[in-house]
Amino acid sequence: EAQVTQNPRYLITVTGKKLTVTCSQNMNHEYMSWYRQDPGLGLRQIYYSMNVEVTDKGDVPEGYKVSRKEKRNFPLILESPSPNQTSLYFCASSMSGREQPQHFGDGTRLSIL
Amino acid sequence: ILNVEQSPQSLHVQEGDSTNFTCSFPSSNFYALHWYRWETAKSPEALFVMTLNGDEKKKGRISATLNTKEGYSYLYIKGSQPEDSATYLCASDNYGQNFVFGPGTRLSVLP
Numbered sequence: 001e002a003q004v005t006q007n008p009r010y011l012i013t014v015t016g017k018k019l020t021v022t023c024s025q026n027m028n029h030e031y032m033s034w035y036r037q038d039p040g041l042g043l044r045q046i047y048y049s050m051n052v053e054v055t056d057k058g059d060v061p062e063g064y065k066v067s068r069k070e071k072r073n074f075p076l077i078l079e080s081p082s083p084n085q086t087s088l089y090f091c092a093s094s095m096s097g098r099e100q101p102q103h104f105g106d107g108t109r110l111s112i113l
Numbered sequence: 114i115l116n117v118e119q120s121p122q123s124l125h126v127q128e129g130d131s132t133n134f135t136c137s138f139p140s141s142n143f144y145a146l147h148w149y150r151w152e153t154a155k156s157p158e159a160l161f162v163m164t165l166n167g168d169e170k171k172k173g174r175i176s177a178t179l180n181t182k183e184g185y186s187y188l189y190i191k192g193s194q195p196e197d198s199a200t201y202l203c204a205s206d207n208y209g210q211n212f213v214f215g216p217g218t219r220l221s222v223l224p
Binding site for chain 1: 117144145147149155156157158159161162164202204206211212213214215216217
């Protein structure tokens with residue numbers, strides 16, 4: 001089954017404790033992206049990757065890191081999480097990123113205390 | 114950062130009603146306009162991607178039109194059903210800018 005898989009689905013952690021949210025897709029997609037969803041705001045892009053070893057900042061990259069060492073994986077790293085990073089996070093992928101629809105993972109709800 | 118707007122913010126209709134909502138986006142350096150449907154407790158699901166001025170796409174009872182010169186897109190739902198209840202998101206892809214989503218229109222279809 002074609003899918004985008006995020007882990008964990010839920011996480012409660014404390015300020016300053018490094019965490020990684022994994023994202024994996026099995027569709028051989030070139031484009032992958034991370035978004036955060038906050039109440040009253042639309043999905044905001046954190047980082048995206050057009051292909052392996054190519055990553056770019058979205059609109060809200062501060063406090064996040066990403067890597068794209070393999071085509072299928074695009075982990076989101078919070079080196080020193082803070083409470084303002086409490087949010088619902090989505091990973092998405094598409095064939096080429098521009099004219100192609102994005103396929104979303106099920107979301108990861110992070111709470112940083 | 115691009116400004117993508119959607120109206121109305123929320124909408125309640127009766128089953129069987131037809132409805133439509135609007136997405137406004139910057140027309141300069143336009144590349145593509147995406148529509149997604151997002152049901153509660155699920156992830157967004159792609160409906161349409163449109164690139165050409167005057168483009169019209171249809172999927173069952175849902176259709177969308179695109180005006181790239183004036184920067185707007187309409188999403189239409191004909192004969193709304195309770196299962197159409199969801200938040201409908203549009204997103205604009207413009208050259209030189211990041212992919213930007215609007216805040217969404219929340220549709221509730223009452224049986």
